[in-house]
Amino acid sequence: xxxxxxxxxxxxxxxxxxxxxxxxxxxxxxxxxxxxxxxxxxxxxxxxxxxxxxxxxxxxxxxxxxxxxxxxxxxxxxxxxxxxxxxxxxxxxxxxxxxxxxxxxxxxxxxxxxxxxxxxxxxxxxxxxxxxxxxxxxxxxxxxxxxxxxxxxxxxxxxxxxxxxxxxxxxxxxxxxxxxxxxxxxxxxxxxxxxxxxxxxxxxxxxxxxxxxxxxxxxxxxxxxxxxxxxxxxxxxxxxxxxxxxxxxxxxxxxxxxxxxxxxxxxxxxxxxxxxxxxxxxxxxxxxxxxxxxxxxxxxxxxxxxxxxxxxxxxxxxxxxxxxxxxxxxxxxxxxxxxxxxxxxxxxxxxxxxxxxxxxxxxxxxxxxxxxxxxxxxxxxxxxxxxxxxxxxxxxxxxxxxxxxxxxxxxxxxxxxxxxxxxxxxxxxxxxxxxxxxxxxxxxxxxxxxxxxxxxxxxxxxxxxxxxxxxxxxxxxxxxxxxxxxxxxxxxxxxxxxxxxxxxxxxxxxxxxxxxxxxxxxxx
Numbered sequence: 001x002x003x004x005x006x007x008x009x010x011x012x013x014x015x016x017x018x019x020x021x022x023x024x025x026x027x028x029x030x031x032x033x034x035x036x037x038x039x040x041x042x043x044x045x046x047x048x049x050x051x052x053x054x055x056x057x058x059x060x061x062x063x064x065x066x067x068x069x070x071x072x073x074x075x076x077x078x079x080x081x082x083x084x085x086x087x088x089x090x091x092x093x094x095x096x097x098x099x100x101x102x103x104x105x106x107x108x109x110x111x112x113x114x115x116x117x118x119x120x121x122x123x124x125x126x127x128x129x130x131x132x133x134x135x136x137x138x139x140x141x142x143x144x145x146x147x148x149x150x151x152x153x154x155x156x157x158x159x160x161x162x163x164x165x166x167x168x169x170x171x172x173x174x175x176x177x178x179x180x181x182x183x184x185x186x187x188x189x190x191x192x193x194x195x196x197x198x199x200x201x202x203x204x205x206x207x208x209x210x211x212x213x214x215x216x217x218x219x220x221x222x223x224x225x226x227x228x229x230x231x232x233x234x235x236x237x238x239x240x241x242x243x244x245x246x247x248x249x250x251x252x253x254x255x256x257x258x259x260x261x262x263x264x265x266x267x268x269x270x271x272x273x274x275x276x277x278x279x280x281x282x283x284x285x286x287x288x289x290x291x292x293x294x295x296x297x298x299x300x301x302x303x304x305x306x307x308x309x310x311x312x313x314x315x316x317x318x319x320x321x322x323x324x325x326x327x328x329x330x331x332x333x334x335x336x337x338x339x340x341x342x343x344x345x346x347x348x349x350x351x352x353x354x355x356x357x358x359x360x361x362x363x364x365x366x367x368x369x370x371x372x373x374x375x376x377x378x379x380x381x382x383x384x385x386x387x388x389x390x391x392x393x394x395x396x397x398x399x400x401x402x403x404x405x406x407x408x409x410x411x412x413x414x415x416x417x418x419x420x421x422x423x424x425x426x427x428x429x430x431x432x433x434x435x436x437x438x439x440x441x442x443x444x445x446x447x448x449x450x451x452x453x454x455x456x457x458x459x460x461x462x463x464x465x466x467x468x469x470x471x472x473x474x475x476x477x478x479x480x481x482x483x484x485x486x487x488x489x490x491x492x493x494x495x496x497x498x499x500x501x502x503x504x505x506x507x508x509x510x511x512x513x514x515x516x517x518x519x520x521x522x523x524x
Contacts, residue, residue, distance in 0.1 A: 001033050003078050003108065004071035006044060007115040013045070019132065026136025033075075035167035039159030040075050042133050044119060050079070054086040056120045060098050065105040065113070073107045078116065121457050122467035130158050130506070137162045143170040151176035153185050153375035156232050178308040180221045180253050183228040185375030187257075187300075188507075189364055189383045191517050195349045198365035198382040199339045206314065207348045208299055208333040209355045210362040210383055212272050213261030214279045214502055216296065220246045220254055229279075231504060238285055242296045251324045253306035257372075258298035258331070268359040272498050273443070280501070299331040299364075302372060314380075315368040335368070352384065361385055387475050388517070390415070390491075391500060393430055393508045394470045397452050398463050400437070400445070408449040408464060410437040413474060413494065415487075416510040430468055431487045431511045439475070439495035448499060471500040471508050479514075487511050 009029045013022050026045070033041050043050050081104045088097050101120075105113050130152075137158070138148040143165060151161045151173045164172045178184060192198035199205060215230040216239075225243045227236045236243060242260060262270035262278060269275075274292060281288040301321040303309055309317050321330065334351045336344045352363045362385035370380035392413040400409030414430030440448070448470070455466035474494050482490035509517075 001037050001041070001075050002071045003073045003075055003112045003115065005029065005032065006041060006075060007109075007111040010045060010115055011111070013132075022132050023135045023139060026133055027139035030137050030140035030162070030166065033166070035163045037075050038137070038162040038166050040079055042130070042137075042159050042162060044075070044115070045133060046130060047119065047122060049082060049119060051082050051086040054082060054120075055088070055093075055097060056085060056101060060101050061105075061117055061120065063098075063102065065102050067105070067110040067113050068107055069109070071109050071112065073109075073112055077107070078104070122455075122469075133162075134158055137165060141165045141170060143173060147173045149375075153373075154178055156183055156185055178255070178303055178310060180255055180303060180306060181219050181224070181226055183217050183219070183226075183232045184255075184302065185232070186215060186217065186230050187373050187375070187381060188377040189381035190377055190379055191513070192365065192382040192384050193517070195352045195363065195365065195384050196345050198384050199336055199345055199348055202365050202367045202380060202382060203339055204368045205336050205339070206318065206333045206366050206368060207336060207351055208331050208364045208366060209358075209360050210364050210385070211259045211261050211297060211331065212269050212361045213259035213275050213294075213297070216242065216258060216260050217302075218242060218246050218256040218258070218296065218298075220249070220252065222252060223247060229502060230507075231502070235279060238279060238281060239294065240285065240289055241293050245296050245329065249324055251304055254304045254324060255302040256298045256321075256325065257300040257302060258296055260294040260296050262292055262294050276498075276502065296329060297331050298325050298329055299333075300372065301325075302374075310372045310374060313369040313371065314366055317372065337368075356386060388478065389497065390474045390476065390514060390517075391471050391503060391508045392433065392474050393468045393505045394448075394452065394466060394472060395430055395432060395468055396463050396465045397448070398435075399461075404437075404445060406449075407445045408452050409440065409445060410435050411448075411472065411496065412463075413472070413491070414468065415514050416505070416508050430505075430508075432485055433487065433489070433511075433514065434482075434485065434491040434494055436474070436491070436494040436496060438493075439497060444496070444499065451499075451501075468505050471503040471505060473497040473500055487515075489515070 006029065009025050012025045016022060029041060030038060085097060085100050108116055134148055134152060135145050138145040148161065148165065152158045154176045155161050161176065192201060217228045219226045225236065225246045226234060227239050227242050229235055239260060260279060262275040264270055275294060278288055278292045278294055298321065301309060301317055301324060304320050304324060309320060334348060336348050338344055355363055362383060365382045365384060367380035392415055394411050395414045396412040397408035398410040400407045412432060412435050414432045417429050417431045451470060452464060452466050455469055456464050457467055458465040475497050476491045477493040479489040480492050481488060
């Protein structure tokens with residue numbers, strides 16, 4: 001497939017707000033692509049390079065290269081050129097990299113150059129996210145979107161599912177099943193304002209402690225244990241205490257869902273940054289584990305004895321969990337069988353208050369009769385926190401003054417936009433909601449300065465614009481109307497609670513969620 005075709009469809013998707021038109025355009029593109037090209041097409045549309053960072057930024061793209069008159073560059077050609085760029089290292093590599101970039105751009109037409117530039121600088125934010133691409137693949141292959149979605153959840157990769165589906169047709173989807181050792185995308189929760197509201201919405205439910213830890217998925221087959229993050233990264237080597245705990249359990253061929261958390265001698269949770277730092281440590285793991293051990297706490301089981309439990313209701317999965325995992329390693333919970341019983345709701349609220357008193361951040365209200373919807377943010381799980389919080393994406397940061405001189409301080413915050421470009425504002429696929437420098441400790445300032453410099457795409461004396469990848473958890477008092485921001489609202493008294501490098505920008509809250517979850521905006 002010519003890269004020009006992909007560039008054309010990329011522009012079409014960016015230009016329309018209608019989801020149906022996006023899907024139709026993508027379906028046509030996938031119909032024209034070979035199965036082998038599908039993973040590359042998906043990656044490029046979503047603004048991802050399979051090679052990761054390849055050392056090409058704005059400085060390498062400053063030189064204007066005359067475009068080719070006719071399209072000749074294929075998707076495979078572009079991938080080969082980018083792979084070669086990623087392999088460059090050592091003395092003279094910078095000059096060689098610039099020469100390779102010039103050669104690549106010279107082979108590209110003007111629309112292809114535009115696409116490549118945005119790919120290399122992380123500037124593709126057009127709404128062609130995996131959810132829309134998935135439906136485009138399904139339409140191209142004549143498959144039911146729900147079947148494709150389930151296969152992706154179980155396989156953990158839309159590109160792999162798309163390649164198989166376009167090569168072999170819809171029947172191939174039956175091959176994708178839960179396998180011990182292969183991580184699946186975790187089930188996620190929506191937000192409710194109060195416990196009573198959540199219980200009324202969910203029905204018969206369990207109310208569980210919401211731990212301020214790192215989500216993990218633990219797989220065991222015999223003595224082989226693998227530990228994965230919510231983004232499906234393998235972190236087994238970093239958590240020997242979790243591996244040891246899993247090996248002590250009586251079952252085999254199981255998959256557990258839970259969190260790891262650092263606890264103090266009194267059993268209360270340590271600050272989240274300590275848990276995140278421990279889980280993120282890649283060197284001298286034994287010393288780190290001795291200095292700051294983490295404890296696994298499980299709340300769900302996806303498979304036991306090699307049998308998938310995903311389609312079982314929550315109450316049956318918890319019975320299986322209790323048979324496998326001893327109580328000290330299970331999350332605390334209370335059950336509300338009758339949401340119409342005031343005493344039961346009062347007991348759930350008391351449990352929530354006790355959870356907060358124990359130092360945890362809130363509760364999760366989970367429907368007892370719901371299956372495990374891997375990869376979905378369903379209404380059968382609702383989280384309740386005592387303050388308004390959002391997961392937003394950093395779009396830019398301003399250099400600090402005074403004692404913060406030399407540090408990136410004031411953060412520009414954005415929510416994920418609607419599908420169309422009309423709400424995107426100056427954040428591409430994100431709606432800017434305001435700025436804040438509050439809540440940042442010296443440690444957080446130093447960390448975010450180093451991290452954001454690595455994401456920089458444009459910089460002047462005052463502001464560094466970055467690729468929208470870093471998620472931060474924000475506390476705020478509500479919204480106020482504001483004509484300065486594209487959604488017409490801004491955050492009131494926003495402050496940073498913590499950085500969330502364990503989350504991707506695709507997991508940030510959307511502008512629709514912000515407006516729905518927040519109190520009515522105050523006047524400007």
